[in-house]
Amino acid sequence: xxxxxxxxxxxxxxxxxxxxxxxxxxxxxxxxxxxxxxxxxxxxxxxxxxxxxxxxxxxxxxxxxxxxxxxxxxxxxxxxxxxxxxxxxxxxxxxxxxxxxxxxxxxxxxxxxxxxxxxxxxxxxxxxxxxxxxxxxxxxxxxxxxxxxxxxxxxxxxxxxxxxxxxxxxxxxxxxxxxxxxxxxxxxxxxxxxxxxxxxxxxxxxxxxxxxxxxxxxxxxxxxxxxxxxxxxxxxxxxxxxxxxxxxxxxxxxxxxxxxxxxxxxxxxxxxxxxxxxxxxxxxxxxxxxxxxxxxxxxxxxxxxxxxxxxxxxxxxxxxxxxxxxxxxxxxxxxxxxxxxxxxxxxxxxxxxxxxxxxxxxxxxxxxxxxxxxxxxxxxxxxxxxxxxxxxxxxxxxxxxxxxxxxxxxxxxxxxxxxxxxxxxxxxxxxxxxxxxxxxxxxxxxxxxxxxxxxxxxxxxxxxxxxxxxxxxxxxxxxxxxxxxxxxxxxxxxxxxxxxxxxxxxxxxxxxxxxxxxxxxxxxxxxxxxxxxxxxxxxxxxxxxxxxxxxxxxxxxxxxxxxxxxxxxxxxxxxxxxxxxxxxxxxxxxxx
Numbered sequence: 001x002x003x004x005x006x007x008x009x010x011x012x013x014x015x016x017x018x019x020x021x022x023x024x025x026x027x028x029x030x031x032x033x034x035x036x037x038x039x040x041x042x043x044x045x046x047x048x049x050x051x052x053x054x055x056x057x058x059x060x061x062x063x064x065x066x067x068x069x070x071x072x073x074x075x076x077x078x079x080x081x082x083x084x085x086x087x088x089x090x091x092x093x094x095x096x097x098x099x100x101x102x103x104x105x106x107x108x109x110x111x112x113x114x115x116x117x118x119x120x121x122x123x124x125x126x127x128x129x130x131x132x133x134x135x136x137x138x139x140x141x142x143x144x145x146x147x148x149x150x151x152x153x154x155x156x157x158x159x160x161x162x163x164x165x166x167x168x169x170x171x172x173x174x175x176x177x178x179x180x181x182x183x184x185x186x187x188x189x190x191x192x193x194x195x196x197x198x199x200x201x202x203x204x205x206x207x208x209x210x211x212x213x214x215x216x217x218x219x220x221x222x223x224x225x226x227x228x229x230x231x232x233x234x235x236x237x238x239x240x241x242x243x244x245x246x247x248x249x250x251x252x253x254x255x256x257x258x259x260x261x262x263x264x265x266x267x268x269x270x271x272x273x274x275x276x277x278x279x280x281x282x283x284x285x286x287x288x289x290x291x292x293x294x295x296x297x298x299x300x301x302x303x304x305x306x307x308x309x310x311x312x313x314x315x316x317x318x319x320x321x322x323x324x325x326x327x328x329x330x331x332x333x334x335x336x337x338x339x340x341x342x343x344x345x346x347x348x349x350x351x352x353x354x355x356x357x358x359x360x361x362x363x364x365x366x367x368x369x370x371x372x373x374x375x376x377x378x379x380x381x382x383x384x385x386x387x388x389x390x391x392x393x394x395x396x397x398x399x400x401x402x403x404x405x406x407x408x409x410x411x412x413x414x415x416x417x418x419x420x421x422x423x424x425x426x427x428x429x430x431x432x433x434x435x436x437x438x439x440x441x442x443x444x445x446x447x448x449x450x451x452x453x454x455x456x457x458x459x460x461x462x463x464x465x466x467x468x469x470x471x472x473x474x475x476x477x478x479x480x481x482x483x484x485x486x487x488x489x490x491x492x493x494x495x496x497x498x499x500x501x502x503x504x505x506x507x508x509x510x511x512x513x514x515x516x517x518x519x520x521x522x523x524x525x526x527x528x529x530x531x532x533x534x535x536x537x538x539x540x541x542x543x544x545x546x547x548x549x550x551x552x553x554x555x556x557x558x559x560x561x562x563x564x565x566x567x568x569x570x571x572x573x574x575x576x577x578x579x580x581x582x583x584x585x586x587x588x589x590x591x592x
Contacts, residue, residue, distance in 0.1 A: 001051075001078050001088040008093045011060035015092050020051035022078060022086075029081025036087060037075035039066035044074050051076060060096040061133025061185050070094040098186050101129040105155075105182050105192040112197045115164035119196050124155035126182060126190075133185025140191060141179035143170040148178050155182060164200040165237030165289050174198040202290050205233040209259075209286050209296035216301045218391070219268040223300050228259040230286060230294075237289025244295060245283035247274040252282050259286065268304040278302040312392030313347065315339030316384060318366060322401045325374040333359075333366045333400065338386040345388045352383040352395060359400070374404040375436055406486035407436040412444075414462060414480075418497045428455070428462040428496060433482040440484045447491065451476040455496070474498050508572070511590040514558030522555040523589055525574075529553065534576035538589070541568065558591050567591050 002021040009015040020033065033051035035041050043064060046053050053074060063070045072092045079085040106125040113119040124137065137155035139145050147168060150157050157178060167174045176196045183189040210229040217223040228241065241259035243249045251272060254261050261282060271278045280300045287293040305311075320334035338347045349361045359382060360367045366384075378401065385395040416429030433442040444457045455478055456465040462480070476496045483489045512523045528534060529552045538547035538556060546560040558565055567590075574585040 001076070001086045004088050004090045006091045006093070008095050009055075009058075011094050011097050012057050012099075014057055015053075015055040017053040020076070020078065020088065025084075027078075027080035028084060031078050031080050034077050034079070035074060036077035038073040038089060040072040041074060043072055046076060051078060055092060058094045060094050063094065070096075099132045099188075101132050101184060101186065101188045103128040103131055103182075103184075103188065104190045105180070108192050108194045110195045110197070112199050113159070113162075114199050114201050116161050116201065116203070118161055119157075119159040121157040124180070124182065124192065129188075131182075131184035132188060135182050135184050138181050138183070139178060140181040142177040142193060144176040145178060147176055150180060155180060159196060162198045164198050167198065174200075203236045203292075205236050205288060205290065205292040207232040207235055207286075207288075207292065208294045209284070212296055212298045214299045214301070216303050217263075217266075218303050219305055220265050221391075222265055223261075223263040225261040228284070228286065228296065233292075235286075235288035236292060239286050239288050242285050242287070243282065244285035246281040246297060248280040249282060251280055254284060259284065263300060266302045268302050271302065278304075310345075310388070310390045310392065311341045312390075313338045313340040313345075313386050313388055313394040316386050316394060316396040318384070318398050321398055322403055323368055323372065324403045324405050326371050326405055326407070327368060329368060329370045330360075331368045333368060336361070336364045336366055336384065336386070338388075338394070340388060342388065345390075347389075348387045350385050350387070352385050355380045355382050372402040373436075374402045375438060378402045378404070404437065406440070406484065406488060408488040409433045409435045409440075409442065409482050409484055409490040412480055412482050412490060412492040414494050417494055418499060419464070420499050426464050428464065431457070431460045431462055431480065431482070433484075433490070435484060437484065440486075442482045442484050445481045445483070447479040447481055449477065449479050451478055451496075454478075506585065508574075508585065508587055509589065510587065511592050512558065513592045514564065522557050524555040525552065528574075528576070531576045531578060533578075534574065537573045539571050539573075540565070541570075546570065565591060 002023055004018060004020065007015065007017070022031070032048050033046055034048065035044055035046050035053070044053050044055050053076060055072065058064070058070075060070055065072045070093060072094070073089070074092070075087055075089040077085050077087045103126045106127055108122060108124065111119065111121070126135070136152050137150055138152065139148055139150050139157070148157050148159050157180065159176065162168070162174075164174055169176045174197060176198070177193070178196070179191055179193040181189050181191045207230045210231055212226060212228065215223065215225070230239070240256050241254055242256065243252055243254050243261070252261050252263050261284065263280065266272070266278075268278055273280045278301060280302070281297070282300070283295055283297040285293050285295045315338065317337050317339070318334045319337075323331060323333050336349045340347065349364060351359055351361060358369050358380060360369050380400045380402070382398050382400055383395055384398060385393055387393045411434035413432045413434065414429045415432070419426060419428050431444050435442070444460060446452050446455055446457055454465055454476055456463050457480075474497060476498070477493060478496065479491055479493050481489050481491045506525055506528055508525055509523060512520045514521050531552070534552055536547070536549040536552060537545060539545050546565060547556045569588050569590050571588050572586070576583055576585075
């Protein structure tokens with residue numbers, strides 16, 4: 001039997017093989033074809049006369065071959081009348097096709113579940129077309145998707161125990177939203193959404209308020225209780241505290257969240273408790289969200305200060321209230337002492353209010369917490385409190401004065417360091433000194449050096465002591481010392497630059513001979529090139545501009561556009577500006 005090639009067939013299509021072809025000797029008599037083997041022989045049929053093999057429609061998603069890999073194996077045998085035979089094997093592979101299946105997940109009703117109970121959904125039911133192959137279920141959305149799990153095969157959704165008093169859903173309203181999607185092997189899918197509402201259950205919690213000891217409070221002092229502590233079971237949800245009883249309940253207030261009880265200042269001599277014995281009785285109740293509760297009672301006794309024969313401090317003094325600026329942290333300022341009618345009473349000092357962080361107290365010594373700067377602030381108001389052994393206090397304000405200390409100058413400034421060469425004594429610039437002590441005055445001295453003889457100082461003015469010429473060098477270095485009233489000094493070097501002198505008047509030649517003999521070939525204006533801001537304009541008799549120059553980098557050579565101009569009279573206008581003053585020069589020049 002000639003080789004029969006392995007074949008592919010689309011799922012949902014009938015397979016029909018080629019007709020086998022025999023090679024070699026002529027068979028004896030008739031040839032009969034049979035299916036003689038192959039792991040999937042039972043899945044085929046054969047035409048015994050022609051040898052054509054057939055296989056009915058197969059479903060890729062539900063293979064029935066021996067190893068369920070959609071590859072069907074077959075062997076056939078051709079046998080003649082004298083029992084001569086041959087076999088041939090091949091495979092038929094069923095290939096997947098994308099199939100459309102319109103199915104839906106039946107509606108899943110919104111559900112309720114009691115708090116502290118696990119939620120398990122119904123098993124989703126699919127209607128419509130049969131899904132292609134297997135169906136996989138996933139959680140695909142819902143504001144609270146992360147709070148659920150799903151069985152990917154059955155689609156059953158679960159949620160762990162939830163606490164109504166501590167919801168974890170997106171908007172904390174105990175309504176958990178979910179969306180699931182069912183998808184088959186060919187990616188056909190449908191979605192379904194529903195909600196699971198956690199229902200509050202009345203829960204029993206056996207908790208108690210730990211005992212709160214009876215308390216004493218001095219008259220004229222506010223009473224504040226300890227914060228109640230709960231023991232036993234954990235309360236359900238939030239706990240609210242209320243004053244629920246006691247003969248003197250109206251004399252107290254309570255913080256409903258913390259349970260802390262307060263009572264305003266009471267006067268021992270004028271008690272307002274129910275039986276006027278200065279013993280105030282109170283009962284509080286702690287109640288959780290499921291109405292579990294416990295109560296606690298105690299008394300607060302107001303103590304007469306006179307009975308104890310103690311009086312508060314009446315005064316406070318400081319031995320010194322001055323400190324020099326720039327002193328380091330820990331510098332001693334003064335000794336604190338309290339005036340107290342109770343002889344031998346002990347006292348503790350503390351700092352209050354504004355500026356407290358700038359000072360420290362060690363025992364009875366007031367010290368600086370860091371250096372002060374007189375120039376920034378020279379007085380600080382400080383509140384100091386003294387407390388005696390009985391808790392009585394007295395406070396007073398003190399002014400701490402920061403004293404000025406002479407500080408070295410930090411810089412010398414020269415207002416100008418460039419001068420023109422001159423034949424006379426001139427002022428170079430004004431000297432000034434940078435000094436932390438802004439009111440300090442300074443004197444200036446030129447220290448001996450290479451160029452010190454060329455300069456002098458008059459008050460705060462640096463002046464030349466003799467004529468300076470750029471021919472002698474364009475830069476002079478001097479050292480200037482500034483000394484303040486306290487004798488502290490600073491020295492700085494300055495470089496004085498000498499610039500060439502620009503002439504006040506110019507000599508404008510009235511003729512030149514541009515004939516190429518290298519004598520008087522150009523119209524040159526001496527020193528005009530030293531003026532940065534100038535403009536030269538030359539015109540012929542008809543008013544046509546034949547030369548124009550912004551600045552005066554090169555003199556006129558008697559040409560226009562590269563061509564020699566004729567001998568004639570030409571007119572010039574020159575504008576120049578020096579030190580903010582404008583001048584205009586007009587005249588004529590003759591080309592000879």
